[in-house]
Amino acid sequence: MSIRKTFPNYKLKSGWNALLPTREASPALKKNISVDVLIIGAGWTGISAAKHWHSLSPEAGIALIDASEIGEGNPGRNSGFLLEIALAEDANPDQIEKMNLGNRLTASTMAEILAEIDASGHEVDITKAGTYRAAASDVGLKSLQNYRAFLEAAGLEHESLDATALKLRIGSDFYQEGLYSPDCYLAQPAAAIRALASLLPESVQLFENTAALKLTQQSSRWQVQTPNAVINARKLVLANNAFSKELGIGRSRLVAMHTYAGLTPVLEKSVLDDLGSDENWGLLPTHRLGSTLRRTIDGRLMVRSMHSYEKQAPREKIIGGLQHRLQRRFPQLPNFELEHCWGGAVGFTFNGGAVWGEFKPGLYVSAGCNGGGTVKGTLLGKLLVEVAHGMKVPDVPKLFGQASWMPPEPFRKIGYKLAASVESHQGRHEL
Ligand SMILES: Cc1cc2nc3c(=O)[nH]c(=O)nc-3n(C[C@H](O)[C@H](O)[C@H](O)COP(=O)(O)OP(=O)(O)OC[C@H]3O[C@@H](n4cnc5c(N)ncnc54)[C@H](O)[C@@H]3O)c2cc1C
Numbered sequence: 001m002s003i004r005k006t007f008p009n010y011k012l013k014s015g016w017n018a019l020l021p022t023r024e025a026s027p028a029l030k031k032n033i034s035v036d037v038l039i040i041g042a043g044w045t046g047i048s049a050a051k052h053w054h055s056l057s058p059e060a061g062i063a064l065i066d067a068s069e070i071g072e073g074n075p076g077r078n079s080g081f082l083l084e085i086a087l088a089e090d091a092n093p094d095q096i097e098k099m100n101l102g103n104r105l106t107a108s109t110m111a112e113i114l115a116e117i118d119a120s121g122h123e124v125d126i127t128k129a130g131t132y133r134a135a136a137s138d139v140g141l142k143s144l145q146n147y148r149a150f151l152e153a154a155g156l157e158h159e160s161l162d163a164t165a166l167k168l169r170i171g172s173d174f175y176q177e178g179l180y181s182p183d184c185y186l187a188q189p190a191a192a193i194r195a196l197a198s199l200l201p202e203s204v205q206l207f208e209n210t211a212a213l214k215l216t217q218q219s220s221r222w223q224v225q226t227p228n229a230v231i232n233a234r235k236l237v238l239a240n241n242a243f244s245k246e247l248g249i250g251r252s253r254l255v256a257m258h259t260y261a262g263l264t265p266v267l268e269k270s271v272l273d274d275l276g277s278d279e280n281w282g283l284l285p286t287h288r289l290g291s292t293l294r295r296t297i298d299g300r301l302m303v304r305s306m307h308s309y310e311k312q313a314p315r316e317k318i319i320g321g322l323q324h325r326l327q328r329r330f331p332q333l334p335n336f337e338l339e340h341c342w343g344g345a346v347g348f349t350f351n352g353g354a355v356w357g358e359f360k361p362g363l364y365v366s367a368g369c370n371g372g373g374t375v376k377g378t379l380l381g382k383l384l385v386e387v388a389h390g391m392k393v394p395d396v397p398k399l400f401g402q403a404s405w406m407p408p409e410p411f412r413k414i415g416y417k418l419a420a421s422v423e424s425h426q427g428r429h430e431l
Pocket of ligand 1: 040041065081083259346347373375
């Protein structure tokens with residue numbers, strides 16, 4: 001019998017976390033406890049939920065558990081784009097009123113994240129550097145056009161760049177056209193999530209290296225089995241993204257889609273001089289199977305690309321694929337090896353909508369932010385807690401979508417493979 005993993009267990013260390021000083025993790029849970037609220041997953045969503053629950057109910061006993069360690073787990077593995085406005089995939093110029101409300105909520109959440117990082121006193125590399133989006137083929141140009149229409153309809157600042165202007169900024173002539181939008185922060189994600197976790201109130205007990213293995217409901221309480229102990233809770237929040245399906249929620253709506261990133265070593269000054277005028281920039285793809293790029297302030301390039309369905313790809317395959325993508329964009333780079341490469345799981349939903357809300361009495365879930373859950377996850381974690389407190393909240397399914405149904409296995413995987421091969425062929429120049 002195959003045993004399903006209820007939590008991610010990454011084989012490759014997060015490159016961002018490896019660049020930071022060692023951090024001592026909070027102890028794992030060793031004995032049974034009983035709490036008012038248990039939050040599973042100490043990521044962007046879970047940390048935000050824990051803090052907000054405490055601010056609304058300061059007397060509540062809250063436990064927050066994570067299968068990994070802060071900075072090393074999924075929340076510290078992303079590309080560090082903290083968008084203040086909708087992602088291109090979510091942008092719809094025909095529904096501008098709804099988009100504007102979503103943008104306002106996202107921007108105010110971003111302001112809260114910044115204030116918290118500031119208050120933490122941690123040194124976090126985070127800058128409002130904006131983001132480029134760039135197209136290398138007709139498929140990408142079409143998506144760029146849609147995003148430009150959204151930015152125009154929403155009255156958001158942006159700048160169009162032809163291939164030459166883009167090359168002057170980022171040193172690559174891979175793209176035909178680009179669009180720059182200032183409404184995005186670029187962060188060292190592992191440092192950012194460490195800073196946010198450091199401000200958890202004292203009454204929130206954080207247990208790292210403590211995976212939830214199984215949930216059971218016993219009359220009006222929830223029992224969660226972890227490797228060494230059981231947690232008994234009145235209310236339960238699942239903030240563990242794709243892995244909430246392994247605990248029985250959102251099985252027909254969520255997929256753990258693994259995607260990969262790599263960081264070069266710090267590049268020589270002569271190489272950096274050939275990489276355009278911008279010293280700290282980020283570029284998002286215009287095709288969903290395309291590649292994200294960054295140049296970091298300490299002189300590295302980062303590339304994020306490639307996907308695998310429900311399992312981690314082998315290191316050699318990842319490193320080869322990522323280096324190839326970087327070399328295509330920057331043929332002037334000398335021969336190099338990526339210094340770090342790693343993967344992470346995105347909570348992928350077919351239509352990009354979230355798995356969000358109260359699923360059973362006392363059981364709340366926020367999962368499925370796809371590729372853009374740093375700021376959105378923080379917002380949805382907070383709103384979920386307001387739902388749990390019976391407060392009136394904006395209509396999340398209307399604003400951010402509701403995850404659609406996917407067929408069960410093996411049909412789901414077959415469907416994914418077919419769609420991915422068609423899409424990667426159509427978008428082959430963007431990969
Ligand atoms: C390579 C990569 C690049 C990305 N780039 C960006 C980007 O630039 N910008 C952006 O906004 N988003 C990006 N994303 C997506 C982003 O990382 C997620 O949307 C975001 O982290 C979601 O936050 P979360 O807190 O909801 O979930 P997660 O960050 O997935 O956190 C869930 C937490 O739950 C824990 N967990 C899981 N299962 C269990 C269990 N059974 N028991 C206990 N703990 C458990 C995990 O260890 C994890 O810490 C990227 C993702 C990847 C993989």
